[in-house]
Amino acid sequence: MQDAEMPELPDVEEFRRRFARHAAGRTIGDVVVTDAGILRNVTADELGDALRGRRFDEPERRGKWLIAWTDGPTPLIHFGMTGDIEWAGNRDGRHRHDRVVFVLDRGEIRYRNMRKLGGLWLARDPADVETLLGELGPDAASIDRRGFMELLERRRGGIKAALMDQTFIAGVGNLLADEILWQARIHPLRPIPQLSTEERSRLYRALQTVIARTVDRYPEGYETRWTIARGRPMARCPRCRTELARTVVGGRTTYFCPTCQQPT
C-alpha cells in the first residue's frame, strides 16, 4: 500500500485543479462507462444522454467531493479510498481501473477507481446537488478561526472522531487528522469540552498549516506530505524521538506520539 492514493481534501483539490485545467470550457463528445458498478444513481445510457454535447464549467470542491458543473446536469464524484482524476491528450494508455471516461473535444478526463468505494452520481439541477451531497460541515480549507471555535463549542466527544466527521467539518480524513493532532500536540481521544483555549488555538493553526502544506506540496508524492510516518515499525516522533503509538479511533488506525500528545 505504498503508492496508493488516499483521497482527502488535498488530493481532491488537486483533482479539481486538473479538472479545471483540462475540462473547463470543453465540450463533452462522449461518456465511456467501462464499469457501470461505479455509477450510483444513474445508468450508463442516462449519463451519456444527459452529458453528450454539454460543456464543463469551472469545477468546485466541497470537502472530499468534486462537483463537475456543466451547462446541464452535473456529475458528483467521490473518490472513496482509491479514486483519482487523470487527463490524457488522446485515448492511449487507458488504465483498467478507469471506470468512466469523459471524451472531450480535446483530450479526455478519466475517473479512475481501483476499489469501487465512492462513485459517480448525476445531479439533475443545482437543488439536486444539495440533496445528493447531504449534510456537510464547513470546508476545512476555508473555515475561519471564529467559525472553527464555534464548531468546537457545540461538539462534545473525542477530537479525532469530530475532525473525521464530514458533517462536522468537511475534508479531513484519517491521515490528515493524525497529522493535525500531532502538530497541535493533542491526543486523538481528548474530549473537545476539556480542550483549553491554548489547545484550540494550536488546533486551528495546525489545521490551516497542514492543509496549506499538503495542498501546496501535492506533486511531491504521498510520503513527503506527512511528518509522522505510518505503518513503519519503530517509527519515532520527529520532535522527541519517542516511538509512535498505534491505536484505533473511530475504526481507523491512529498514530500519535505518547509523549507529545498526552491523554489528559
Next chain:
DNA sequence: TCAGTTGTTTATAT
C-alpha cells in the same frame, strides 16, 4: 491463505 488497509453508509448501542 487471509489479515490489513482506506472513507462512507447503515445499523445498533450507549
Next chain:
DNA sequence: AATATAAACAACTG
C-alpha cells in the same frame, strides 16, 4: 439527540 462502535462495501498487498 448526540456520539460511539462495528460491519459492510471492493480490490489489492504483503
